[in-house]
Amino acid sequence: MRIFQWCKLDAAVSRSVLKFMLLFAFICAVIAVFTPDIQAAWPLLYMIFGGMMTVSTPFTAQPYFVEMLPTKIYERVFGRFLFGTGMIVLFAAAGFAMQTAYIASGDLAVVPALTQTAFFVGIALFLTAVQYLLLYLFQIKNVQIIYLIRMIPGFAFFFGFNSLLSTIQEEMQKGNRLPGWILWAVEHETALSVAILLAGIASVLLCAVVASVYEHRRMV
Numbered sequence: 722m723r724i725f726q727w728c729k730l731d732a733a734v735s736r737s738v739l740k741f742m743l744l745f746a747f748i749c750a751v752i753a754v755f756t757p758d759i760q761a762a763w764p765l766l767y768m769i770f771g772g773m774m775t776v777s778t779p780f781t782a783q784p785y786f787v788e789m790l791p792t793k794i795y796e797r798v799f800g801r802f803l804f805g806t807g808m809i810v811l812f813a814a815a816g817f818a819m820q821t822a823y824i825a826s827g828d829l830a831v832v833p834a835l836t837q838t839a840f841f842v843g844i845a846l847f848l849t850a851v852q853y854l855l856l857y858l859f860q861i862k863n864v865q866i867i868y869l870i871r872m873i874p875g876f877a878f879f880f881g882f883n884s885l886l887s888t889i890q891e892e893m894q895k896g897n898r899l900p901g902w903i904l905w906a907v908e909h910e911t912a913l914s915v916a917i918l919l920a921g922i923a924s925v926l927l928c929a930v931v932a933s934v935y936e937h938r939r940m941v
């Protein structure tokens with residue numbers, strides 16, 4: 722299908738993303754080695770953060786003539802959303818591998834790590850889908866504004882969840898009782914993670930459809 726061809730094209734014009742991935746992985750590994758008391762989920766959060774920071778690269782790197790190539794509009798749009806989804810999954814997979822290595826001592830089993838990955842990927846997919854939709858709807862050409870839209874979701878995701886997990890850890894170490902909603906989330910961790918992941922995938926499809934309809938009306 723041409724959707725996959727457009728995805729490959731976005732990947733081709735975004736080759737620098739892989740360099741950033743290696744950079745983020747190196748920084749993550751160094752921090753994990755020299756900061757042994759960080760959260761177990763920190764490598765996963767950091768790598769997904771890296772993916773969110775680079776996933777909108779095609780909007781600034783794509784040559785102008787690309788929009789003139791013969792294709793159906795929805796194929797081009799869905800190809801870009803597929804690229805974004807693939808990048809988030811790729812960065813998350815790298816983060817999961819580093820997280821698993823970090824917790825290899827046995828403090829955390831692989832199954833909870835998998836549920837955490839599903840949860841955070843679902844959130845990241847939702848934020849990425851909204852980010853892509855905004856870039857399509859407002860046709861932003863100013864690179865600085867694009868960078869701002871790129872940075873806000875990533876920073877909110879990383880620092881928000883990192884702060885939340887650190888607070889939970891501190892409260893547990895003090896022996897304080899956690900809020901009821903946190904206890905409920907922990908008790909239903911697997912079901913909640915699957916639901917969030919499915920909601921993230923659904924948001925990607927929904928935003929892709931809305932962006933395709935908008936692009937069709939704009940180009941006609």
